[in-house]
Amino acid sequence: MASKYKRVDKKRWPGVYYYEGVKRIKGKPDVCYFINYKVDGKLRWEKIGWKSERYTPQIAADIRSERVKKARHGEQVKTHKEIRAENAYLERTVEQVGRAYFEAKKDGLKGYYADINRFERHIVPLLGKTPVSKLSEIDIAKVKKSLSDHSQGTIWNVLELLRRIVNYGARTKISPRLDFTIPMPRRDNEVTEFLTKDQVQRLLQVLEEWPTEEAPRMLKLAMFTGMRRGEIFNLQDKDLDFDHKLIRLVGPKGGKTVDLPMNTVAEEILKEQLAYRNERHPGSTYVFPGRGGGRRTDSTAVQRIKEKAGLPDNFRIFHGLRHHFAVTLANSGEFTLDMIGELLTHKSYHMTRRYASFLPDVKQKASARASELLQGETASVSSREVDESNEGQK
Numbered sequence: 001m002a003s004k005y006k007r008v009d010k011k012r013w014p015g016v017y018y019y020e021g022v023k024r025i026k027g028k029p030d031v032c033y034f035i036n037y038k039v040d041g042k043l044r045w046e047k048i049g050w051k052s053e054r055y056t057p058q059i060a061a062d063i064r065s066e067r068v069k070k071a072r073h074g075e076q077v078k079t080h081k082e083i084r085a086e087n088a089y090l091e092r093t094v095e096q097v098g099r100a101y102f103e104a105k106k107d108g109l110k111g112y113y114a115d116i117n118r119f120e121r122h123i124v125p126l127l128g129k130t131p132v133s134k135l136s137e138i139d140i141a142k143v144k145k146s147l148s149d150h151s152q153g154t155i156w157n158v159l160e161l162l163r164r165i166v167n168y169g170a171r172t173k174i175s176p177r178l179d180f181t182i183p184m185p186r187r188d189n190e191v192t193e194f195l196t197k198d199q200v201q202r203l204l205q206v207l208e209e210w211p212t213e214e215a216p217r218m219l220k221l222a223m224f225t226g227m228r229r230g231e232i233f234n235l236q237d238k239d240l241d242f243d244h245k246l247i248r249l250v251g252p253k254g255g256k257t258v259d260l261p262m263n264t265v266a267e268e269i270l271k272e273q274l275a276y277r278n279e280r281h282p283g284s285t286y287v288f289p290g291r292g293g294g295r296r297t298d299s300t301a302v303q304r305i306k307e308k309a310g311l312p313d314n315f316r317i318f319h320g321l322r323h324h325f326a327v328t329l330a331n332s333g334e335f336t337l338d339m340i341g342e343l344l345t346h347k348s349y350h351m352t353r354r355y356a357s358f359l360p361d362v363k364q365k366a367s368a369r370a371s372e373l374l375q376g377e378t379a380s381v382s383s384r385e386v387d388e389s390n391e392g393q394k
Contacts, residue, residue, distance in 0.1 A: 005034055013061040015068075025052050033057060035064040039071045046079045089175060094135070094162075095128035097169040104168070113298065115161050122147060122158045123165075132166055132175035140182055152185050159184055193320035194327040195311070203309040210308075215301035217273050218288055222318050224265045226325035226344050229318035233296040235287040240270060249345060258345050330355040 005017035015036050020029040031051040036043055048063060049055035070077045098119055106112060126142055127135070140159070147155045163182045169175030195203065207216035218232050231249050239248040245262040247270075262270070273287055284293030306317045326344055329335040341352035 008033070008057045008060075013057045015064050016057050016060045018057075021050070023052070033060040035060050035067070037064055037067050037071065039067075039077050044077075044079070047081070089173070090133045091131050092133075092169070092175045093129050093131055094165065095124050097132055097175050098123065098128075098165045100172070100174060101165045101168045104172075118158050118161050119165075123162055127162075132169055132178075135166070135178055137180055137183075144185075155185050193315055194324040195315075195320070199309070199311060200324075203305075203311065206305055206309040210301075210305060212301060213276055214273070214288055215299050215305060217269050218299060219302060219305065219317065219321060221266060221269050222321040223325060224263065224269070225260060226322045227260070228322060232288060232318075233286075233290075236285045237274070237287070238285070240274075240287070242267065242271075256347075260343070260345070326352075326355050 005019050008016045008018055017034045017036065018031050019034075021032055023030045033048045033051070033055050034045055035048055036045050038044065046063075046067070048060040067077050102109075102112070102116060102119070109115065122143065126146060127139055130139060140162075143158060143162070144155060147158060159182055163184075166175070166178055166182075170177040203219075207219060210216045221227060221232055222229070225247070227247075227249075234250065235247070239250060240246075240262075241248065241259075242262070245267065247260040247262050247266070248257065249260055250257050270287065277284060277287065277289060281289045281293040286293065286295055288296050290296035290298075302317050306315065311317070311320075322344070326340050329340050329343070330337075337352045337356060340355055344352065346352050
């Protein structure tokens with residue numbers, strides 16, 4: 001490495017070297033200064049800076065003298081590069097670490113766009129410019145206060161995202177760990193969204209009259225199958241089995257690949273969409289392709305459809321139609337919670353329990369039957385008591 005550099009002046013500035021760069025300043029080549037010194041018997045080279053940045057041999061010599069002094073007294077010796085890295089580590093902001101997190105996770109993070117939205121709306125305005133190393137419990141309290149008008153679920157989602165970002169920074173060593181635990185609120189606010197008959201009729205009418213075809217088909221598929229938004233966007237030709245009437249969901253939210261029954265309405269929707277897709281995006285393997293025939297990431301039309309149909313502002317249209325599918329089944333009294341859970345590809349019974357309140361007829365029948373059984377048992381006991389009494393009198 002030394003052969004690359006030339007000594008400046010061995011007597012005046014020992015251990016100070018330079019080399020001439022390609023860049024020219026006032027007709028002369030710019031000069032970059034380096035120093036060398038030993039730490040624990042090992043020679044270390046360190047870049048100091050360019051002449052055009054106002055570095056001089058004397059400045060380089062002073063820095064070298066400081067390094068040598070620390071090394072001689074057994075103190076830790078850090079180079080400019082190490083100091084800059086350490087400063088960056090301590091000064092990296094929540095926004096910078098968040099951007100790095102989303103860049104790293106953009107191809108494999110479920111709920112990527114929902115998380116981006118939470119990050120931009122709720123985290124960046126409050127904590128974006130705060131270094132992760134300076135985050136405190138007071139900052140967490142500020143986030144909670146700013147979300148006081150939102151549900152506990154939203155607060156939990158925002159804080160959980162912040163926790164993920166901070167943990168990512170610590171894991172990748174671009175920012176430090178927190179010296180406290182982010183307190184998470186209880187998520188006891190499961191919301192079950194469903195539509196009234198009038199709302200369903202208005203939505204179906206808007207879907208029939210909508211000028212484009214893909215968005216209405218996606219929403220109908222969600223309504224008649226209970227499929228999630230991401231599952232619809234992920235659908236490819238290989239996932240459709242028209243012979244056995246099955247829709248394969250590869251890696252759904254529950255994690256395990258499952259087969260969903262393809263009812264007649266879904267079959268008609270999918271066949272129409274494939275014919276439409278083949279004309280508009282020949283060669284694409286996605287059923288509802290995005291730009292260039294690749295995987296779709298969004299659909300701006302669905303929000304306009306929701307507004308046109310006059311649906312409530314808080315109705316999340318894809319997720320809401322999935323809930324509506326489940327509520328319709330529950331209200332019919334013809335499906336058990338276990339079957340509803342299977343059709344929704346829930347991974348736990350607890351996730352399906354929310355629909356138990358929509359089983360009034362089934363509950364009423366169960367209560368009536370219980371009373372019949374209990375009355376029969378009471379009558380049987382009374383009959384036995386009369387027989388025993390008669391026997392005693394004899």
